Amino acid sequence: MAKTVTIALPNGAKYEQPTGQFIGNQFVQGSGDCFSTVSPVTEEEILKLQGASTTDVDKAVAAAREAFNGPWSQLPAIERGAYLYKLAELIDRNRELLAAIDAYDNGKTFSGALTGDLDEAYNVFRYYAGAADKISGQTIETSPAKLAYVVQEPLGVCAQIVPWNYPFMMLAWKIAPALACGNTVVLKPAEQTPLSALYFGNLVIEAGLPAGVVNIISGLGPTTGSALANHADVDKVAFTGSTATGKSIMKAAASNLKNVTLECGGKSPSVVFADADFEQAVKWTHFGIMENSGEVCTSTSRIYVEESIYDKFVERFVEVTQDNDKVGDNFNEATYYGAQISKTQFDKVLGYIEDGKKSGAKLLYGGARSGSQGYFIQPTVFVDTTEDMKIVREEIFGPVVVISKFKTEDEVVYKCNDTSYGLAAALFTENVSKAHLVARRLQAGMVWINSSGDSHFGIPFGGYKSSGIGRELGKYALDAYTQAKAVHVNLGSKL
Template identity: 40%
Template sequence: MDTKSESLTKYKMWIGGEWTEATSGAYFESYNPYTGKPWALMPRAGAADIDRAVQAAHQAFTAGAWPKMTASQRGALLRKLGDLITDNADALAKIEVRDNGKLFSEMRGQTAYMAQWYYYFGGLADKIEGAVIPSDKADTFNYTEHEPLGVVAAIVPWNSPLLLTAWKLAPALAAGNTAVIKPSEFTSASLLEFCKLIEKAGFPPGVVNAVTGFGDEAGAPLIEHPLVAKITFTGSDKTGQRIYETAARGMKRVSLELGGKSPNIVFDDADLDNAVKGAISGIFAATGQTCIAGSRLLVQRSIHDRFVDKLVAFAKTARIGDPMSLDTQVGPVTTPPQYKKVLDYLDIAKSEGATTALGGNRAEEFGGYFVEPTIFTGVRNSMRIAQEEVFGPVLAVIPFEDEEDAIAIGNDVVFGLAAGVWTQSMRRAFLMAKRLQAGTVWINTYRAVSYLSPFGGYKRSGIGRESGQEMIKEYLQTKSVWISMATEVPNPFVMR
C-alpha cells in the first residue's frame, strides 16, 4: 500500500458484533465527489466475508438473545437507536456529504428525519397482531400469527444511503428479522459509522451486519446465499431485474424500489410561481440524483413559453459549489460512472434534436464531478432523454394539449414511481391522481415523503412498498394454526 493510501481513513466492516477486515485483507478507495480525490479506504469483501455475515445473522435469528426478546423489547431497542441517531445527526450528515457529495442541508435533514422510522417501527413492533378465523369445521379453532422471515439482505444505493437503510432496516428489525446490509461501493462510510450506533444501542451480535464491496464480489454472493430469506433493494431497474431473477431461483421474497421517469405536470390554471419552484425541486434538488426526480416536465401548451421563461430565469440563480456550504443549492454528481452517464445524455439529447434552454455542459470551473443544471425544450416523449432515467440535473420539457394528452404522455413510459400535478382545480386533481400510473402522486407539491405513508412504484419502478403501517407485512410470513377440540378423530381418509 502506498503512502497516499496509508494517509486515508481506514474503515472496518461490522460482522457478528465485531469490527473486521475483509478475509483477503484487500481495501478499495472511496472518493469525495466535490474534490474528485480519495479520502477513505473500505474493506473489499468477497464471498467468504458474505458467508460470515449471513451465518452471523442466521445464528442471531435462530439462537441467542434476539429470538428470546419480546416484541416490546425489540421496539425499545429501535427507539433507543432513534435517540442515538438524533444525537449524532450532524456527524452522520457530514460523512454522507463527504462520501456522496449531496448538500449538507439536504443530508442533515435526512439524517435527522430518519430517526422517525426507528421510532415509528419501534412503536409498531408490539402491535403486530394475528386473527381468530371463523371456522366452518365443527369443534375446531383456527387462528393466524405473523412471524419474521429470517435473514434479510438489504442493498442500498449511493444517493441517500442512511435514509434508505432506515426504510428497510427499521421494519425488518421490528418484525424480528436479522439483517446483512451492503451499501454501494461508492458510499460505504456512513453505514459503517451508523453501525457504531447499532453497537452502542445494544443490539445483540449478528442482528445487524454491514459488508462493503463490489456488486459481483459481494452483492451477488449475498443475494444468492441460501440462508437469505428476503432481499430488499433500491437501485436501477436493470439491476433490480437481475436480483429478481436470482431471487426467484432461490424462492426468496423481494422488495424492489427501482427507477423512475416521473412526469411533473403543469396546467394553465396552476399558480405558476409555485409550479416553477416545484419543477426546480423535482429535478435540481439533490442534483437530480433521486429516483423520484420529476425529470419530465409536462407543460400545457397555452402557457408553455411563458412558463419556460420563468423556469429558466429561476434555474439560472441556482448556486453551484461546495456541498458543505449552506449557500450551495446544486452539488456534484456522486460517482465517476454516473458523471460520465449524465454527460453522455447531454450529447444524446442534443443529437435527438432537443433545444438547450439552459446549461447542457459540464461545470468545469468547480472541479470534481459537476454538471450544469440543464433544461431541454422541444422534447418529444419518444426521445431517449424522455424515456430513460438520467439520474442527474437534466430536465426534459414536453408540451401537452389537455388532460387526456397529459395522462397519455405521463403514462407512456416503462416506469411508474411518482408524478406531480399543478392545478387549482379540485376535479382535475382527483382525476389526475386516479389515472396516473404512479405509486405516489403529489398535487401542488413535490418530493414529500414520510414514515407514515407507503412508497413504491408501478411497472418497472418496483415491487412492494416501503414505509407506512402496512409495509411491515413485507417482512413477515403468516402461519395458520388449527386446533381440534373433537373427542374422536373422524374418518382419516377424508379431508376435513
C-alpha cells in the same frame, strides 16, 4: 480486529472511521477485492477499503442466522422496540457527524443531508420502534367447533442492499422495519458510499443489540452484492437501485425463492394544467427534478405543460433555475447543487445532455460541466422535446429536465403512462375533481397533487411496472418483513 482511520471532514470535524466488515458486533478485516471511495468534490481518494469476499458474506449470514435463531426473534416485541428507540437517540446525537460523512462521501450538500436525510432516519427508527409491538394477526371463527388464527412472523435473515444517493437514510428505511418485525439483517452499502453505514456499526454496539442482529458488509456489487443475493441461507433481499441491477437481484433470488422487495428506477412526469397555482407549480416542479442534484429515483424529470401557459411557464422555470444555480462547496449553506456521485455518473449525465442536443431538443439553460474540479454539472433545461428522444425515455439521474406541451387531458395522461417505469408522478391544478380523477389514471405508485417529492415514514413508497416490486415505509414495510402463518384449531369436531 480491523483498524480505524482518522478522517478530517471539510467542516473541520475529525472522527475515527471503521474500515472493516461489521460482523457479529465486531469490525473484522475483509478478505475480498480492494476498492476506493472517492470524494466527488475533490476527485481525490478518501479511503481504500478491502471488500467482503464470499467467505466474509458466509460469516455475516451465519452471524445473522445465529442471532435470529437465538435471542432476537424470540425477544418480546416491546423490547425490540426499545432497542430501536436507542438507535434513534444515538442517530439524533450523532446527526451532524453522520450528515457530514454522507456529504463528504456522496458529494451532496451538508444542509440537505442534515435536515433531510438524518431527520428522516431518526423519525424512521422512532416510527418502527413504536410499531414493533403493534404487529398483529387475526382470529377467524370457521365453524362453531373450529377456529383459525393468523400470526405475522418474521422472515428470518434479510439481505439489504442500499444505494449511493441517500446512504444513511436508505439504511434506516431498510434496517428499522426489518428489526421491528424480528428479523436479522446483513446490509451492504453502495461501494461508492460505504462510510456512514460502517460507522453505524458503532451505534449498534453502543445501543447494546445482540451480536449478529445487524451486520454491515462493504464491497463491489458483482462480488459482494451478488454473493449476498445468491446466498442459500438468506430469506429475503431488499434492494434499492437501478432497474437493471434489480432484475439481476430478482434472478439471483430465484435460487431459493427468496422474498424480494425491489425499489428501482423511474422517469417520473409532472403535469401542469392551465388552472394551476402558477408560482407554486414552477417552484415544486423545479424542486421535483433539481433536489439532491437530480440524483433521486422519484425525480419528476419530464414536465408536461398545458399549451396556453407553456411559454410563460418555461420562461419562469428558467428564471427559477438560474436563481438557484449555486453549484460548488457542498458544506456552504448557500450551495443548492452538490456534485454527482462519481466520474462514471458525471460522464453518463453529460452524455445524455450531448445526446439531447444532437437529437434536436432545444437547450435553454445549463448543459455543461460547472467549474474545473469535482463532478459538478450545471442544472440543465431542455424544451420542445419529443417522446422518442432518449432524454425523454431514459432515466438520467442528474439535474436535467425536459419540458414539453400538451393540449388535452387524455393526451397528457397517455404521455405520462407511455413508459416502462411507474414510480411517481405529480400534477398541478386548482380543480379538485380533475386532480383526483387524473391521479387515479396515472400509472405510478405515488402521485403528488400540487407538490413534488414528498415522502413520509408512515406512507408507502414504491412503484408500478419496472420501477419495482413491493412497498417500503409505513405498515406496508411491516407486511414486507413478515409472513402470515395460519393455525387451524379443532375445538372438538369429530369426523
